[in-house]
Amino acid sequence: MSRFIACCCMLTLIGALLAGCGGSGITQSAETASYKVQLTLDAASFGQRIATIEVQDKSGKSAQVDQVVVAPLMEAMGMASPEQTAQSLSTGRYQVQGEFFSMLGEWEFDVKISKGGQEEIARFKIPVNQQ
Amino acid sequence: MSHRIIRAALATLMLILMLALPGLALAHGGHTGPAQTFTQDIGPYEIAITIEIPSGAPAPLYLNIAPQEDVGGVTMQFRAVPRGQPFAGAAIAEVQGLPGTQGIYYTELAIDRMGDWELEARASGPRGSGVARIPFTITANPMPAGSIGLFVALGGLVVAMIASIITSLVGQRRTKPLPGWLRWGIGQAMFACLIAAAIFGAQQFSSIIQNAQAASGTIPTVVGRPHANLAIHTNPGTAQASQPMTLTLNLSDGSTGLPIDDLITHHDALVHLVVISADGGFYAHMHPPRSAPGQFDAALTPDRPGRYTAYVEIERLDSGIQVIARDFMVGGTTSVAPPTFQGMGERTVNGLQVHLTANNAQFKAGKQATFTFSFSQQGKPLDDLQPWLGMGGHLIARSDDGAIFGHIHALGPMAPAGLMATGTNYGPNLQFVYTFPQAGHYQLWGQFRRAEQIITVPFAVDVQ
Ligand SMILES: [Cu+2]
Ligand SMILES: [Cu+2]
Numbered sequence: 360m361s362r363f364i365a366c367c368c369m370l371t372l373i374g375a376l377l378a379g380c381g382g383s384g385i386t387q388s389a390e391t392a393s394y395k396v397q398l399t400l401d402a403a404s405f406g407q408r409i410a411t412i413e414v415q416d417k418s419g420k421s422a423q424v425d426q427v428v429v430a431p432l433m434e435a436m437g438m439a440s441p442e443q444t445a446q447s448l449s450t451g452r453y454q455v456q457g458e459f460f461s462m463l464g465e466w467e468f469d470v471k472i473s474k475g476g477q478e479e480i481a482r483f484k485i486p487v488n489q490q
Numbered sequence: 491m492s493h494r495i496i497r498a499a500l501a502t503l504m505l506i507l508m509l510a511l512p513g514l515a516l517a518h519g520g521h522t523g524p525a526q527t528f529t530q531d532i533g534p535y536e537i538a539i540t541i542e543i544p545s546g547a548p549a550p551l552y553l554n555i556a557p558q559e560d561v562g563g564v565t566m567q568f569r570a571v572p573r574g575q576p577f578a579g580a581a582i583a584e585v586q587g588l589p590g591t592q593g594i595y596y597t598e599l600a601i602d603r604m605g606d607w608e609l610e611a612r613a614s615g616p617r618g619s620g621v622a623r624i625p626f627t628i629t630a631n632p633m634p635a636g637s638i639g640l641f642v643a644l645g646g647l648v649v650a651m652i653a654s655i656i657t658s659l660v661g662q663r664r665t666k667p668l669p670g671w672l673r674w675g676i677g678q679a680m681f682a683c684l685i686a687a688a689i690f691g692a693q694q695f696s697s698i699i700q701n702a703q704a705a706s707g708t709i710p711t712v713v714g715r716p717h718a719n720l721a722i723h724t725n726p727g728t729a730q731a732s733q734p735m736t737l738t739l740n741l742s743d744g745s746t747g748l749p750i751d752d753l754i755t756h757h758d759a760l761v762h763l764v765v766i767s768a769d770g771g772f773y774a775h776m777h778p779p780r781s782a783p784g785q786f787d788a789a790l791t792p793d794r795p796g797r798y799t800a801y802v803e804i805e806r807l808d809s810g811i812q813v814i815a816r817d818f819m820v821g822g823t824t825s826v827a828p829p830t831f832q833g834m835g836e837r838t839v840n841g842l843q844v845h846l847t848a849n850n851a852q853f854k855a856g857k858q859a860t861f862t863f864s865f866s867q868q869g870k871p872l873d874d875l876q877p878w879l880g881m882g883g884h885l886i887a888r889s890d891d892g893a894i895f896g897h898i899h900a901l902g903p904m905a906p907a908g909l910m911a912t913g914t915n916y917g918p919n920l921q922f923v924y925t926f927p928q929a930g931h932y933q934l935w936g937q938f939r940r941a942e943q944i945i946t947v948p949f950a951v952d953v954q
Binding site for chain 1: 849858860898899901902903904921923924925
């Protein structure tokens, strides 16, 4: 009986720890008028972060665009982080490193995609709950 | 074997306590929280008073007093009464200010009932004296039914654990083992308490989550309050350059016309007042004390004649922040030269070197601008800037025509309130991000705090 209780407690504890700290990377998808956009962040926390962005056309083919800019914004506090231009890794694949988040709370992470003078914005909501 | 149960039970206890403790909420909205900071200019002294709101009454009312500047020789007095009652006869708590680096002063008052209260704060010292009346509310914080069960179960668990430890100690001393039914009974009791605690804890946890979901839900439970109107009066009626004057702000509800007394603190003050002369040469960022419902009195000495604009930034309960601007005239003559605003580059302010850079050589309306202030002294970068109003830096931007008023904060986390703020430092670089909404000439003032002094760095930019 006591062994059973101990096991239950340990499992609960491990579960809670995993829920609290585990899985810090974030992947989200969004669509604009012409693109399917996937954003991957190595973590939703303070400090230097890496954002990887995949841009596809509506048929799911990697899209060739002119520029991809990320613009993090915390609307509730009226705080914008500097915009940054992502580097192209391969066709439709972009990466950018920077300090995107400086406060706890929900951030809006805008990915601005421009091609031929036309800009489309994919909006992501990133909950930042770790320093 | 029983040790293992105890360890497991302890781990569970910690876990349940962790889950049961409500998370820290940091948001606009403004219903009474456990501690609220009110920064006000009490006479010539800017003092941030943090009131620890008790969860019931009677209770002690703890005050943390953080002067934002040197208060050597200043006597600070505090008393509290239920709102609307006279202060005469109320018990006074007194604090003597010390010179030099300011920490936090503590004092307390007694509160005998719940409801709306008013705290009177007086300061008088070598530079003058003043008074502020700060409103606060004590509401009952009833324990949810689930918590009572949780605490009973946790209490039972603790009792059973202690009993188990005692019996195992006694058992070790005795040659004859304790009767098996006793250990069995304690084990069963512990198990029962554990299950009960888990159930109540889970209930509590899910209600916390439900509350959080309700708070962040898409359907707002409150729709915001009417707009505010601002009437201003100067005393003397025709203010004169180089003469002290009082600017009285009267805030009224846009729909009922009644005085507004539902302001909540945002950035550690009920009212942020910025007064700027038409040429931008006079700039004051103040926190006028509340003297009556909806009424705030600012003491200032304008240094030049002409038109001035008072920008009043407030937040009503359940509403967003709003800025109301009103002009007033100052007469007289002056020998003050018109201001010259520097652009980017290095300057010396309060004996410090401030190097200002921007992300672009040219500024365009609708394009993001990034300003970086780098602080140093004799070539040594400074990283000991102090939080002011909970932030590492504030930047006020105003278009020449007065139509655009920007209030921007330095990137970085907010400083914790009260005592914790004293350990928070910023620097040497503070960065601001702003998108000028329209073309024109803008004047800007970066504001920081170091060594109990506010550092104001004015500059100007042209936006195409
Ligand atoms: Cu202010
Ligand atoms: Cu500010």
